[in-house]
Amino acid sequence: MIEEQVRDRLNWAGNYEYRARTIEHPTSLADLQRAVAGATRAGALGSRHSFNDIADSPETLISLDVLDPGVDIDEAALTVTVSAGVRYGVLASHLQRSGFALHNLASLPHISVGGAIATATHGSGNTNGNLATAVVGLEIVTASGDVLAVRKGDDDFDGMVVGLGALGVVHRVTLRIEPSFDVRQDVFTDVPWDAVLADYDAATSSAYSVSLFTDWSGDTIVQAWLKSRTDSGAPAPGAFYGGTPADRPYHPVPGVAADHCTQQLGVPGPWSDRLAHFRLAFTPSNGEELQTEYLVGREHAVAAINAMRDLAPRISPLLLVSEVRSMAADELWLSNNYRRDGIGLHFTWKPLQAEVEILLPELEAALAPFAARPHWGKLFAADASQLAPLYPRFEDFRSLAGRMDPEGKFRNAFLDRVVLGDSVEQA
Ligand SMILES: Cc1cc2nc3c(=O)[nH]c(=O)nc-3n(C[C@H](O)[C@H](O)[C@H](O)COP(=O)(O)OP(=O)(O)OC[C@H]3O[C@@H](n4cnc5c(N)ncnc54)[C@H](O)[C@@H]3O)c2cc1C
Structure with missing residues (x-):
C-alpha cells in the first residue's frame, strides 16, 4: 500500500483544501480493507469533482484511483461490475467496444463512478433516472474492514446507493447496461x-x-x-x-x-x-x-x-x-x-x-x-434541519448510517452539518 503525505490537497475546482492528514491509494481489496480497518476516521475520495467538503475526513482519505478497473460484463444479465474508482469515460469506452451502453452520462466523463453515484449525479432526459439509478449491486468495505455485498431488492439497498460516503468505501459497483446505441x-x-x-x-x-x-x-x-x-x-x-x-x-x-x-x-x-x-x-x-x-x-x-x-x-x-x-x-x-x-x-x-x-x-x-x-x-x-423535511427517508438514512458506522468513522464536517447532525454519537 502506498501511503503518502497529502501533497496535492485541492479538489478539482481548487476551491477546497482537504484537511485529511493522509491519502491512501490501496492496490487491492485486502489493502483497502486494511486501510479502512486501521483508520480511526476515514473517508472515500473519488475524482475530486465536488465543490464542497463532502469528500473529506479528519484523518485518512482513501482513493481507489490506482485499483484495476476490473471491468466485468455479464452479457446475459446485462450488467457490468467495475471498481468504484473508475472514471465514466474509461468505462464508457470499454462498454462501447464490447457493444454495450449505460443509459446516461453526466456532462463531464472524468468523474468517478463511486463519487457520482454517492451524490446522485445526473445527466438529462425526462425519462432518464440519474446515474445512481443504474446501480444494481454494491460491494462496500464497512467501518470494521469487512465486505458487505448488497443487491437491488435487499433491505436498505435503496438507502445505500446515494450514500454520501457515510456508510463505507464502495469497492465495486454493478451497473445495469443495455445494447449500445447511437x-x-x-x-x-x-x-x-x-x-x-x-x-x-x-x-x-x-x-x-x-x-x-x-x-x-x-x-x-x-x-x-x-x-x-x-x-x-x-x-x-x-x-x-x-x-x-x-x-x-x-x-x-x-x-x-x-x-x-x-x-x-x-x-x-x-x-x-x-x-x-x-x-x-x-x-x-x-x-x-x-x-x-x-x-x-x-x-x-x-x-x-x-x-x-x-x-x-x-x-x-x-x-x-x-x-x-x-x-x-x-x-x-x-x-x-x-x-x-x-x-x-x-x-x-x-x-x-x-x-x-x-x-x-x-x-x-x-x-x-x-x-x-x-x-x-x-x-x-442549507443545513440538516432544512434538508430533513425535503427527504421522506432522511431519518431512515441517519439510522442506517448509525447502524453501519456506529463509531462515526466515516463522519466528516459536511455530514455533520447537512445530514447526520447529532444523530450518531461522535467518535
Ligand atoms: C466540471 C464538472 C462537471 C460536473 N457535471 C455534473 C453533471 O453533469 N451532473 C451532475 O449531477 N453533477 C456534475 N458534477 C458534480 C459531480 O458529479 C459530483 O460532485 C460527484 O460527486 C463527483 O464525483 P467524484 O468522483 O469527483 O467524487 P468526490 O467529489 O471525490 O466525492 C464525492 C462523494 O462521493 C463519495 N465517494 C467517492 N468515491 C466513493 C467510494 N468509492 N465509496 C463511497 N463513497 C465514495 C465521497 O466520499 C464523497 O461523499 C460536475 C462536477 C464538475 C467539477
Missing part, C-alpha cells in the same frame, strides 16, 4: 422562453436528453442541446420551439471555443461520444469555476424557472452559464429525485466563492416554495 446531438440557439415554458414537458421530451443553457436574462434560452437516440424511431429534430439551428459547434459558455465539446451538428455517433457534453480526451486537471444546483419537482418547472429569471440581475454578474436539465423519479432515499420527476437548475459560477455564498441563501429562499433539493456535491447553504 446518438445525434443538435444545438439550437436563441430559443424563445415563452414558447418552451408554454409547453415545458413537451419541449423537454423533444429528445432523449434535453439541456437548456441560459443566463436567465432576456427572452431567449441561449442554447438548447438535444441528444436524440437514432434508434428511437422519431424524426431528427429539425426545429426546436423557434430556436435557430446551429451552423457550427457551440460551447455552453458563450464565447468559449467548442474544441472540447462532444460532436454536434446532428452527426450520429456512439452514446459514449455524445451523451456527455465534454470529450474524455480533453483532460481538465482543474477548473476556473464553481457550481451549484437545485432540483425541483417537474410540476414546479415553469414557476421555478421564472423565479430564477426574476433574479437575473442578482445571478448574472456571478454566472458563467446555467443549465436546466430533467431527471426521472427514483426510489433512492437521498436522491434529489426521490419519488419525483424533476428538473435541475444548475449554475456554473465564476470563481467568486465569497460572492456566490452570499447569493445562495437568496436563491434557496426563492426556490423554497418548490421544495428545492440541492445537489450534494455542489455549493449550497
